[in-house]
Amino acid sequence: MSAGKGYLQTGCRGVTASRDWGSSMPSQIGRDELATLTGQGAQLVEVLPTGDYDWAHLPRAVNVPLKELGARAGELDRSRPVVVYCHDWY
Amino acid sequence: MSPRAAWRLEAAGFGPVYDYVAGKADWLAADLPFEGTARLAGMFTRRGVATAAEGTPVAEALGLLDAQGFGPVLVVNEAGVVMGAAYREGLAAAPGEAAVGTVMRFGVSTVRPSEDAAALAHRMGDRQVTRVVVTRSDGTLIGLFFAEDMHA
Numbered sequence: 001m002s003a004g005k006g007y008l009q010t011g012c013r014g015v016t017a018s019r020d021w022g023s024s025m026p027s028q029i030g031r032d033e034l035a036t037l038t039g040q041g042a043q044l045v046e047v048l049p050t051g052d053y054d055w056a057h058l059p060r061a062v063n064v065p066l067k068e069l070g071a072r073a074g075e076l077d078r079s080r081p082v083v084v085y086c087h088d089w090y
Numbered sequence: 091m092s093p094r095a096a097w098r099l100e101a102a103g104f105g106p107v108y109d110y111v112a113g114k115a116d117w118l119a120a121d122l123p124f125e126g127t128a129r130l131a132g133m134f135t136r137r138g139v140a141t142a143a144e145g146t147p148v149a150e151a152l153g154l155l156d157a158q159g160f161g162p163v164l165v166v167n168e169a170g171v172v173m174g175a176a177y178r179e180g181l182a183a184a185p186g187e188a189a190v191g192t193v194m195r196f197g198v199s200t201v202r203p204s205e206d207a208a209a210l211a212h213r214m215g216d217r218q219v220t221r222v223v224v225t226r227s228d229g230t231l232i233g234l235f236f237a238e239d240m241h242a
Contacts, residue, residue: 026096056126
């Protein structure tokens with residue numbers, strides 16, 4: 001069993017080491033922190049497709065679908081924190 | 091999906107980046123305001139429902155029911171969580187000084203305010219249910235959804 005555990009740990013390290021994810025990592029937040037951050041000027045971004053956004057989105061959220069993020073990231077303000085969300089955990 | 095977006099933005103030099111991981115499902119289930127074309131159960135839910143504690147005298151609960159005009163009386167605890175429901179027939183059959191908790195039904199079905207209202211009303215029609223209790227994900231009371239209110 002220990003061999004299996006070691007394999008998984010090595011595999012995870014291998015994946016993260018092969019990508020340039022920048023110097024920090026995104027923080028997961030809940031509803032209370034979301035309210036605090038948006039109250040402090042954070043920009044709220046729904047990354048679901050436009051149809052999902054049109055159906056329902058959080059107040060003042062903008063829509064940048066994940067598939068378009070590379071091309072449209074420039075629409076976001078780099079001077080402000082960003083909060084992203086989709087439908088649920090996945 | 092949002093974790094991937096958050097990581098991509100971090101990699102692109104944005105920061106700080108936060109991921110509201112519970113997402114829109116959590117927000118809508120909490121009965122919070124939203125923008126869009128959706129017609130959700132929460133939009134049609136009657137908020138001013140009769141409520142009582144388990145220790146409330148039956149006579150008082152009946153008075154609340156009469157004053158409200160529709161029911162049942164929803165029995166909530168100190169945190170606002172729905173513990174059961176007391177119906178007129180059960181209340182009327184009990185001594186006035188008895189506690190509501192002794193006549194309430196425990197197995198109350200609930201739905202979230204984020205349910206599609208039309209789909210919920212359709213499902214209720216299939217089961218010949220006229221009203222259903224609406225609660226947040228934590229069980230706290232929002233109100234009662236009447237299928238007939240969809241057509242009002």
